[in-house]
Amino acid sequence: MNGYGLYTLFSKEMWRFLKVSTQTLLAPIVTVLLYLLVFSSVLSGNIEIYDGVSYASFLIPGLIMMSITQNAFANSSSSLIQSKMMGNLVFMLLAPLSSLEFYIAFVGAAIMRGLFVGIGVWLASIFFVQLPVHSFAIILGFAVLGSAMLGATGIIVALWAEKWDHIAGFTNFVIIPASFLSGVFYSIYSLPSFWQQVSYFNPFFYIIDGFRYGFLGVSDANIMTSFLVTLSFFIIVSVVCLWLLEIGYKIRE
Amino acid sequence: MAAIRIQQVHKHYKQLHALKGVDFEIPEGSFFGLLGPNGAGKSTLINIMAGLVKATSGSISIKGHDVRKQWRQARQSLGVVPQELVYDPFFTVKELLRLQSGYFGFGRENEVWLDELLEILSLSDKANTNMFELSGGMKRRVLIGQALVHKPPVVVLDEPTAGVDIELRKMLWDFATQLHDKGHTIVLTTHYLEEAESLCDRIAILNHGEVVALDNKQALLGRYPFRLLCLSLENHADIPTSLQDKVQSFENNQLVLRLHREHDTVSDVLESLRSAQINFVDLHTQEPGLEEVFMSLTNKEATA
Numbered sequence: 001m002n003g004y005g006l007y008t009l010f011s012k013e014m015w016r017f018l019k020v021s022t023q024t025l026l027a028p029i030v031t032v033l034l035y036l037l038v039f040s041s042v043l044s045g046n047i048e049i050y051d052g053v054s055y056a057s058f059l060i061p062g063l064i065m066m067s068i069t070q071n072a073f074a075n076s077s078s079s080l081i082q083s084k085m086m087g088n089l090v091f092m093l094l095a096p097l098s099s100l101e102f103y104i105a106f107v108g109a110a111i112m113r114g115l116f117v118g119i120g121v122w123l124a125s126i127f128f129v130q131l132p133v134h135s136f137a138i139i140l141g142f143a144v145l146g147s148a149m150l151g152a153t154g155i156i157v158a159l160w161a162e163k164w165d166h167i168a169g170f171t172n173f174v175i176i177p178a179s180f181l182s183g184v185f186y187s188i189y190s191l192p193s194f195w196q197q198v199s200y201f202n203p204f205f206y207i208i209d210g211f212r213y214g215f216l217g218v219s220d221a222n223i224m225t226s227f228l229v230t231l232s233f234f235i236i237v238s239v240v241c242l243w244l245l246e247i248g249y250k251i252r253e
Numbered sequence: 254m255a256a257i258r259i260q261q262v263h264k265h266y267k268q269l270h271a272l273k274g275v276d277f278e279i280p281e282g283s284f285f286g287l288l289g290p291n292g293a294g295k296s297t298l299i300n301i302m303a304g305l306v307k308a309t310s311g312s313i314s315i316k317g318h319d320v321r322k323q324w325r326q327a328r329q330s331l332g333v334v335p336q337e338l339v340y341d342p343f344f345t346v347k348e349l350l351r352l353q354s355g356y357f358g359f360g361r362e363n364e365v366w367l368d369e370l371l372e373i374l375s376l377s378d379k380a381n382t383n384m385f386e387l388s389g390g391m392k393r394r395v396l397i398g399q400a401l402v403h404k405p406p407v408v409v410l411d412e413p414t415a416g417v418d419i420e421l422r423k424m425l426w427d428f429a430t431q432l433h434d435k436g437h438t439i440v441l442t443t444h445y446l447e448e449a450e451s452l453c454d455r456i457a458i459l460n461h462g463e464v465v466a467l468d469n470k471q472a473l474l475g476r477y478p479f480r481l482l483c484l485s486l487e488n489h490a491d492i493p494t495s496l497q498d499k500v501q502s503f504e505n506n507q508l509v510l511r512l513h514r515e516h517d518t519v520s521d522v523l524e525s526l527r528s529a530q531i532n533f534v535d536l537h538t539q540e541p542g543l544e545e546v547f548m549s550l551t552n553k554e555a556t557a
Contacts, residue, residue: 002325002356002358003358004355004358004359004360005355005356005357005358007355008352008355008356009355009356011352011355012352012355015343015344015348016343019343020343083341086339086340086341086342087335087337087339088339088340088341090305090335090339091339091341091352091353091356091399092356093303093304093305094303094304094305094328094331094333095328095353095356095357096324096325096326096328096329096356096357096358097356098325248307252304252305252306252307253266253300253305253306253307
């Protein structure tokens, strides 16, 4: 194991997004706060999704998790595609770094960016509503698993992508719709039964539902089901990601 | 032990058979030139050495470490200066060297060497400059620095002087020579045959994915059966028919004849000129350069 090499690659990935934190941290936090401002002020008086839970309290955990996953995906995918396009990926490929070390460094940095954005949104949301905390361990567990899953997905998509356009396409046509239509803004029980059924096939639903349970102690799905589904998706995505890195898919011909 | 051992390496890219059983060794401590026209397979071979491309069959080892099975040791033994001017625009020169050194497992203890590298490459005053602010020549020097952070015993320079100015080219030549003097094995691919001729002690010529020549430089040069006879004529003249097939060039009264070492003698040529009443004011002979050897070997292949 090249421990120091792994640490260096992880630091480099951290450094990369911290150097442009206005774009990578501040901008997503502001975007989510705008959602919060608009939706909570428009809908707060009208909707109570769970008994005794205000709409803002329901919405904020969903928004936090949505921003965590979107930013985790953006971090690993944009870093890797940029290295591929600029050609500087070669420096990592020439170094004695294994697929696992590469995976841990990239996913680790994606988790960190997700957490930074998530914590930022949480702190800013204090001005709107004081969120309860049912279980900090569940909140952290889902935040880490969700961002790791999307970080690994980002690596897979960037390995496959041949240009920025492919990343943008995947982000806009898969990641954003799947995270929007996953119960961030509503309980899936308020949907027609067909769309309820569809939601059960969306991994984002379980990530967000489980994460929200960590705050509110109530959720649409059973917390254990959400945890196992999220864990399973994380494992599947990680195995695919590690396999693609090991065979050098589109990076080592 | 050979610095690099290449055994029966084949590489197929769909229809293209890019390397056809390449098999040779690069001796330790040599300054090795890998030559060949565009598309000959030089970069593919280097990329297989570096682990950037996988061979379809065959194997390569660096200092005895197989590039596939013992890839960590093989990569620790090899420093590659890529052909393209690639860089990470997020970082400064020093940060990039630190990162590269870290990837190879070196921490703070390597700082002294990194500073020395900056000094040798005349980059000390640019240590804290962002990569995108550097000129092309400076970026090229940073690439060399990145290849040397882990003090690899084998250094591959893939077309290092393509498109660089004369001053930088000279600096790169001197630097490569210094590395070689310090005991590094150097592998150089280049389009400039003059470069290989003045630097390399052993040369392989690749053409269409095959090694068409592999020898010490002197032996390789000796293989070419011609030498050149250069004459400055007094006046422009018609060259006698008997010499026409030997004319390599004839411009501004400067006549260059290509003579076969065994079949043509200088005295016969001079006699023919005298009979045709052609006077010359100066003459000298010239041994063939790598360019002639290269052209004859690669053309022979092309027409075979």
